[in-house]
Each structure stands twice: as C-alpha cells, then as structure tokens.
Amino acid sequence: MLSAFFEKKMAVIVSWIAELVWEIFQISGLTIQTFLVFCVVFLLAYVLLKRHKNLPPYPAGRVPVLGHLLALGREPPLKLTAWRRQYGDVFTVRMGMEDVVVLNGYTAVKDALVDRSELFASRPPNYLLDAIVGCGKEIVSARWGPEFKQRRKFATAALKNLGMKVGTGSIEESIREEANCLRNRIAEYEGQAFNISSDLGVSVGNITCSMAFGKRYDYGDETFCGLLEAVMNVIAELGAGQIISVFPLLRFVPGINRAFMEVLKQNSKIHEVLWDEIARHRENFDNENPRDFIDFCLLELEQQEKVSGLTEENVMYMAQDLFFAGTETSTNTLLWSLLFMTLNPDIQQKVHEVLDTVVGKSLPALSHRSQLPYVNACLMETMRIRHIAPLIIPHATTDTVRVQEYDIPEGTLPGIPGDQPRESQLPGVIIHAKKIADTLEYSESEFQKAAECKKQLPESKYWEESHKNLLRVCGLID
Ligand code: HEM
Helix, strand or coil, rough: HHHHHHHHHHHHHHHHHHHHHHHHHHHHHCHHHHHHHHHHHHHHHHHHHHHHHECCCCCCCCCCCCCCCCHHHHHHHHHHHHHHHHHCEEEEEEECCCCEEEEEHHHHHHHHHHHHHHHCCCCCCCHHHHHHCCCCCCCCCCCHHHHHHHHHHHHHHHHCCCCCCCCCCHCCCCCCHHHHHHHHHHHHHCCCCCCHHHHHHHHHHHHHHHHHHCCCCCCCCCHHHHHHHHHHHHHHHHHHHHHHHHHHHHHCCCCCCCCHHHHHHHHHHHHHHHHHHHHHHHHCCCCCHHHHHCHHHHHHHHHHCCCCCCHHHHHHHHHHHCCCCCCCEEEHHHHHHHHHHHHHHHHHHHHHHHHHHCEEEEEEHHHHHHHHHHHHHHHHHHHCCCCCCCCCCEEEEECEEEEEEEEEEECCCCCCCCCHHHHHHCCCCCCCCHHHHHHHCCCCHHHHHHHHHHHHHHCCHHHHHHHHHHHHHHHCCC
16 A cells, blocks of 8 residues: 555656656757767766776765765755764765865865965856856956956955055944944844844945945945845855756756746846946046045056956956955854854853953954953854855865875865864955964864764853863963
C-alpha cells in the first residue's frame, strides 16, 4: 500500500521534472541533440581536467551536477565548520559545477587575504551579482586587471579626499553630527518602544550619502527611505537567489526565479535614484570645486586622466557600490550589537557605565576609542559571531597558487566561511584594519571552548560566554 503510494508520487515527480526540462529547452532554444552533445563534451572535459588537478580534498556528499549543494544543507557556514574539523583547514567544496577551495584558520586566511592578496584578488563571474553591477563595471565585483586597479585607486583617493581618513579633514565630524541627529530622533520617542532599524539605517546611509551625494536626508524622506529599503532588499534576496548563479538557466523557471526577479526590480529602483543624482550634479557642476564622490567622478569623466575609458555607467555602478558596501554592513552590525546588548543586560550596564565615564554627555569621538577597550571588545565580538557577509562576495585566484601541498588553478574560488577563530573570521575587517590580525592572539583552545558553548547554550548565552573569552584574551578580566 505504502510502496504503491510512493511509486505514484515518484511518477508525478518524474513527469514534473520531464515537463520542466522540456520547458527549459523550449525557452532557451536548446534541442535534445545539442543537449546530449553538450553532456558528452562536458563529461569528457570533466574526466580530462580532473586528472590534472591537485586540489585539496573534497568532503563526502558530492553528487553529479549538484556537487555539495545538498550536503551543505540549510546552514552552509555550520556545515563548513563541521567539514573543517573533519578535513582540516583547506578543503574543496563543489558548488554545482564549480570548485570552491575553502580556507579556514588564521594562517590560511591571512596568507590569502593579506600576505599574497594579489594572487587571490580577482572576482569570479557570478550571474546574480553580475546582473546587478553591470558585470563588474564597478569595484566590488570587478575582475582583477588594469581597469579594476585604476578604478579602485581613483575611488580610494576620492574617498580620502572626502574624509575617509584619520586626522585633519576626516569625516569624523559628519559622523558625530549624524550621531547627534540620531540621539535627538530617539529622544523624540520619549521612552516609548519603537523599531530603531529604519532610523539607524537612515543615519548610517546619510554618512555614505554625504560622501557620495554631498547631502543628508531627513528621517522621513521618502526617496531616501525607498533607496535604503531597496538596498536592503537586494542584499537579502541576493542570498536567496544564489541558486541562479549556480544554474543560470533556472532564471526562466517561475517560482525558483522569484528572488532573482525581485533583485532586478529593487535594483532598478536604486539605479533610478542614482541616475537622477548624476543628472542633478551635472546641472550645477563646477570642475574647480568637486563637492562629493559624484563630482570627483564627473571631473574624471571630463579629464580621462586616472581611469582610462571611464564612462557614466561606471560612475553610477561605483556610487551603487558605496551604498551596497557602506550601508547594509554597518547598519546590520549595529543592529546586531543592539540586540545582543538587549539580551545581555549586565553587559549593557557595564558598557553604559564606561561610556558615561569616558564620553559623558558629549558625543563620542575616535580619540575616546583607546579608553574604551570594553566597548571595543563588545563590537568586535558582535562582528565575529555575526559575520554579515559570510559567503556572499567570492574571490577568485589570479594565477595558479600553491596552498599547503595543493595547487589551486587560476580562476578558482577561495571561500572563507564564517564560524572561525576571531582573527580570521572577518575578511573585510582584516582588509580594513589589518592590525586586528596582528595585535590579538586567540588560542584555538579558547575558540573550541566558545564553540562548545555555542552548541550547548542559546544564542545570547553563547555570546556572553564567548564575549568573556574575548575579554580574557584582551586582558580585561581574569
Ligand atoms: C561593519 C561594516 C563593514 C563590514 C563588516 C564590511 C565588510 C566587507 C567585506 C566582507 C568585504 C569583502 C572583502 C573581500 O572581498 O575580501 C568588503 C569589501 C568592501 N567594502 Fe566593506 N564592510 C563594512 C563597511 C564598509 C563601508 C562603510 C564602506 C564604504 C563606504 C565599505 C566599502 C567596501 C568596498 C568598496 C569593498 C570592496 C573592496 C574591493 O573589492 O577591493 N565597507 N567589506
């Protein structure tokens, strides 16, 4: 009886798959003959290429076509951590048809992202990401090469000019002003419960906006809230839609392509705002006096000195990068830290006390930071356990690279997963603040202890325990 039921179900599933495949053939214009030729060529290439590879070991659970996608389960970072325990710091995961070499641990990650960073500095083609950033017309997802290097050098110089530096002319003052606006905004709620995410998003977004557009927006501004919401939505759906990057043909399959369609819709809203801003800047552009990032770009468009072949499209995509990279990251990090503070009132109390003592009623400044090791440790711990971009911006090797006893071919994706010892967990932070990697030591046994706590305790308790470990390492408690 039961087996008849399953047979019936299987028949339905098989006929559904056959219909689906047929539909894909029709939409993509493929014939069965072309498909079979493609399969044979693919298998031959696979067998021939495989022989020459000296890649790190593959964990168990790899199946044809899907690779490890099923084995990775619903929580890929956790599965990657489990595989690390079993296979060591370097292993290969097959994402659909693509090999991703996963690097774990301080030594391997520092080697890839700091010591030999140029060899790991490219980005692989990624259908979904490429669809929103014009196939690498900007910085974050651009392939390694002269164009990317020129654009990045130019953008870094422009941002430094606009205050992204420490010392005279720093953006610190605008950040303090923005913090003051947020403080006043919170005071308006007069102690009533409210959801801080939108106001916090506007404050963080305004800092990016002051550099990119040379202006700030009010909390209720519809255009700005719409822009920030669209940025958040694109980033949220990027994760959900990654299956399209692995199998781009699935973008034609209704239902499965939902996240992809949503990304495109939200992305076009962002483009609209950015194009409007570029047009507004053109109207009162003074090449003697560039005011913000867009003006610096317009000047370069005129002069064509530092970035050969820079187009207005590049400018729009680079400005988009600033919003993607600068708003969601900082907003979500701050939201996580607020949540952890709420869940750990004793730690919140201590943070409050030290802030009252060191900062008092004035606004916090960068110069206070050295006197706030406890607050610093809390923020770092939040970033360690709540890595906001665990797998989303892949790297690709620029040449064949030897890692341990393995040879990683050019174009392979090195992946750096989330749940790692503190120093190696945050690739972005290692790049933004290399010192983190150099100044703090965190022993493997401490990490094991924290990882054990994580397994046994609910999230807030885990944070408390691992937080204590961090404070111990920093010499702040016994
Ligand atoms: C909590 C805050 C932030 C976090 C956690 C974070 C994290 C990251 C990560 C993980 C990457 C990828 C690094 C890699 O591929 O190796 C990255 C790249 C980048 N971030 Fe951040 N980020 C933050 C804030 C910002 C801000 C405020 C900006 C600028 C306004 C920014 C601009 C960029 C840019 C331009 C890149 C691309 C760099 C390149 O490809 O060379 N980020 N960030």
